[in-house]
Amino acid sequence: MALGSTVQPSTPYLEFVHISKSFPGVRALEDVSFGVHSGSVRALVGENGAGKSTLLKVLSGVYRPTSGCLKIDGSERTFSETSDSLAAGISVIYQELVTVPKLRVAENLFLGHLPRRRGMVDYRRLYEDARHALDSLADDIDPRTPLGRLSIGQQQMTEIAKALTRGSRILAFDEPTSSLSAREIEKLFAVISRLRDEGRTILYVSHRMEEIFRICDSATVFKDGRHVETFNSMDDLTQDILINRMVGRDIKDVYNYSPRTHGDVTIEVRNMTGPGLRKPVSLAARSGEILGLFGLVGAGRTELLKLIYGATRRAGGEILLNGVPIDIGTPRDAIDHGIVFCSENRKAEGIIPLGSVQENINISARRRHGHRFGIINESWERRNAREQVRALDVRTPGLEQKLCNLSGGNQQKVILARWLSDQMTVILFDDPTRGIDGGARSEIYGLIRSLAERGVTVLMGSSDLPEVLGVSDRIAVMRDGSLSGIVERTDASEQKLLSMALPV
Amino acid sequence: MNLSEKIMAGTPVSSFKTLDTSVLLDRAGMLLVFVALFIACSVFVDNFLSWRNMAGLSLAISMAGMVSCSMLLCIASGNFDLSVGSVIAASGCMAAVVINLTGSVVIGILAGLGLGVVVGLINGFVFAKLGINAFITTLATMQMARGFGYIIAGGKAVGITNSDFFVIGTTYFLGLPTPVWLTLATFVVFGWLINYTEFGRNILAIGGNEEAARLAGVPVVRTKIWIFVIHGVMSALAGVVLASRMTSGQPMTAIGFEMTAISACVLGGVSLAGGIGKISYVIAGVLILGTVENSMNLLNINPFYQYLVRGTILLVAVIFDKYKRISSI
Amino acid sequence: MNLSEKIMAGTPVSSFKTLDTSVLLDRAGMLLVFVALFIACSVFVDNFLSWRNMAGLSLAISMAGMVSCSMLLCIASGNFDLSVGSVIAASGCMAAVVINLTGSVVIGILAGLGLGVVVGLINGFVFAKLGINAFITTLATMQMARGFGYIIAGGKAVGITNSDFFVIGTTYFLGLPTPVWLTLATFVVFGWLINYTEFGRNILAIGGNEEAARLAGVPVVRTKIWIFVIHGVMSALAGVVLASRMTSGQPMTAIGFEMTAISACVLGGVSLAGGIGKISYVIAGVLILGTVENSMNLLNINPFYQYLVRGTILLVAVIFDKYKRISSI
């Protein structure tokens, strides 16, 4: 079912012509021009805040460019609303989930174009079509469940399926795999290949180099809102060249693992049960140790971490810190014991969107550092925020900027800064590098390492296999709401972890 | 692992069993509370169960039932409309004045409804198009409509001379007053509107996540304007029916009625945050409020203590509902 | 590349200039609208600018100013409180009754404030602990407090015989009435509370994203209870001051005052969705509302047209503010 003719090198199907976009105090895009042919997958790469998402939002009509225009199939188009771009055959999967959690999965998939019969919603067809749309991506999702009940990864899969229901000729994916695990990524890639073979035009944003080299035919590099270079073929391109063009320098081994000596057991979980866990979970980790937590989408990593943190109420089990049973009823209790948690769901559980960068950084730590009698120590707060922003290289026009105006990756850094502002014994990371660019990623791994070297215990949930393998001292694998085993770093391999994670 | 295997394994995606009962309880929601209240009243309140009282009760809640349905649309989309009480009053006066002027009942009714359309359009335009928040917008039109009502009525009730008009409000059909039939029809139409039309589903999407709805190409602005226009028309219709029942247009009637309509919805279980739109919730809310008022009058409770009772019952009802839901999960 | 290099390179970190003006305009917000309104009134309304009128105007808005400050806490945390008007009335009655009973002004005032604490605790507990939504909770306590006021007052105004009590409401200090000083103090204290205490920041965080705040270790439940208790106390204080000004406790006073307080906040620019808490917004809102009322009476506008004017000015003010903000971007 090829749409039109395939590659026609002379006229790109989609063209950005001198696009610029400014926000108050920020130039997000500056004079960006390039074109993409139909039947190809174009990678858009660049550091956090380089302007990739902004470009896609210009494409979909969320933003009007300050200057410049789009050309589709040679003719100029301007979109003032997303409905215009949808009508023009463009679907964008945004970086942040944009779903209606209270509606059912099927309704989310067909939002804006529900099937109708005689003026009414045709529910039978809706569920059939939804079932069909999910088939190739996530056949375990029931189209009738309210979407809010799915895990983040499952929601991400429905977002992708949603874009497919439109049958658009141009599809843009903004970091679709950041919360997907290996198995889901395979499914996604199969779908993308099929779409390419059908002659559609695909834009693909990702920070994961392996992915880009696997499925993209060409790559465009951004830096600080500018178009740096477009590589029309991936053939003589290497990861190092690409990264160098993005960052302006070389990045060595991102994980840079070196063995550490571990201290005593700090945190121990005994027979933990609760929502999302099917069997009691027990595990322990030592001071200075990085314990990876691997599993497929929906395996229960997030739930386990949240139970430890007191964010969800546990049904049973015990938590011991340094051998002493502790009572954690709320996240505040956990923080008081030096246990902190960094959520995978930045938008819903991490950021205070209208709060400033400084506010978001200090919200937790101020209790022990900044203040006396509940009164805020403004100078400590500013100093701390400035230090953290510098240490993590957060790109923001100022400490007063509202956090929702920062790029996704920079928001993530601010959340990390929140926890790094304080002392801790145990840090629970759920997908800490979600949406973070290669350069920053290695910085974050460095941070995790230095935390461990200072004697902090790190539990790190991740669905990124190389990451888990590269960072962890030991790896706990989860499957279907239970712990299927813990392996030492030396025994671990992709093969082994996957076989432990896949359903029996 | 396919779905049926998952069900066997008992993972969260599955468990249709537990889902079913909880969904059922959730669906019934406040209706259960209403049933409990109704039984209690039947047992403890003399004359409560008489046909006469039932007809009276249904008539008493007919207006609230009508406007709560369209208020549901507003709330489901994540907003509310404070102008409803004023529109009820102003459209009643409008209808009365125009009927007296022209002698034509039809023109009078159309004028009354037209007023509702105009207020709805202003609300919708200012809110959806200019992006002013709904609270301030409808607070402003609430004042304006009230003032307009007083002005056209000259500050006092406008008696209606053409008695043809009273058919809407004062006749009976199959033993029930006509306004009650109108309210029942409203329930059916709005239930259908929300569940079976794209418009209705779009409202829920907007209330659930406006950003997502817009990105998916839902015509957010247009839908919002329609919501307010529909609500304006329904309020005006309620006003016209009321004028017919009262045989006059009353400029100071229905003060504070916005609170009745909103609380009927919220009491029934509609979230003010938007995204929920069950007509059964509204029906339950309206019935509970009406039953409480009715029984307090039947029991001849001192009006000062009525305040206490009303407040307590509101609280007890929602706490009961909440507790029921938690224990059912 | 470190931060200072980035600034040199002209990447996003830079352009503090453009930010400044827009931030300034945004900060000033509705205060600008107020200034425009004030100038217009000074020019076109006779006697508006007289010292006497200014003192009268400030006295007229003193109660709204007080309760709007604590209402701001509620709204900033993403909720609102409907019980304020009833608490004002009930605490005034409580103070009056207790003063007449005991002869002690201090005990009377404490009783009045105590009533505010109790209602606040009920609101806070039911809302934050039991998780019932704030609309229904405070609607219920609104009814209960009103009923309680009527009951203790026996349905009519309770005249206060001990004239020591009138000091709070009827004396002057440096040319301004004491209640106005109290209101000014309230502005200062709440401005400080929101900006310079952990409690205040926590409120904004809860309003901005409750789940994120909870996960960041903010004591959500406790903070919410405090918000309602503080609001209860402030409403009660306003009630006691009012009773002192009127030399009697009035059970039917301040009906609908919740709308005044909420609209002062919202008009000033506080978002009902929560997360915004600027005291300057509240001050602007209160001043605009007060100035409009004052000028309409000075201009001797027909009361029915006053409704129209009030509505129109509300709309014009917010549209103007919106437009100003957009054009400043």
Next chain:
Amino acid sequence: EAADKVKIGFLVKQPEEPWFQTEWRFADKAAKDNGFEVLKIAAPDGERTLAALDSLAANGAQGFVICTPDPRLGPSIVAKAKALNLKIVAVDDRFVGSDGKFMEDVPYLGMDAHAVGQKQGSLLMDEAGKRGWKLAETGAIVNTFEELDTAHQRTSGSVESLLAAGFPKENIYFAANRTTDIPGSFDASNIMLTQHPDKKNWLIIGMNDNAVLGGIRATEGAGFKAPNVIGIGINGTDVVAELEKKDVTGLYGSLLLSPNVHGYKTTMMVYDWVAKGIEPPKFTPVSEATLITRENFKQKLKEMGLM
């Protein structure tokens, strides 16, 4: 049926008002004296009035007394009462038909709001005369609440008397009250005082005690002493504490109406009608309102059993 107690409804428009509280109290007294039952229901607007009639009928009442929230509800109340087979007596406010004329065949007991207002005005002028005020330097604040027809009739009656007694028209200032409580009249009056700083003496007019008291408070705030202010309230029940104050205030007195008589008599009228078949007269005028002042209020209130 025969063994059943007679039940009579008593519907009032503003149950929170002391006036209606008193009517209800005396309706209860009549019931107790004669062994029947009174069902008291609030009827703040048309919709709830009709609902109240339904529940009255459901409760087995045979008749009712009503102070209607709006006189123009007359025809629909009469129609509803007929359908439910209930006897009506109107109190305080007389029904008005769709033709704008009083519905004279509905038994009515009450007093003309306009006449009460006129009395307020003439008493104010009398007192001002006694104090020897120069009318040119005297202002009159009229606290209006036009939304309520009764209020309008009282205040306009009052103004009429003032004008008839030669009070200069240009010295009469209308203060539209936003609410019917004391702060409402306080704020509105305050503005009038500001606007006319040249006046030495003030007359305070309002639809009831509260409306006048707010005005008095405002004059105090603006620095006027009691001898320079005259306010006369209407109702009499809300001014007791004011008249008991140690220091004389601007409130000279109040027109004590007789809610007790209204409550007792009308209830008995309905009772006699349903129980004994004695049809009440179509119109029962009530005696004039009496002025109570610091000197006589205790005695008068006791006489009426209100204290």
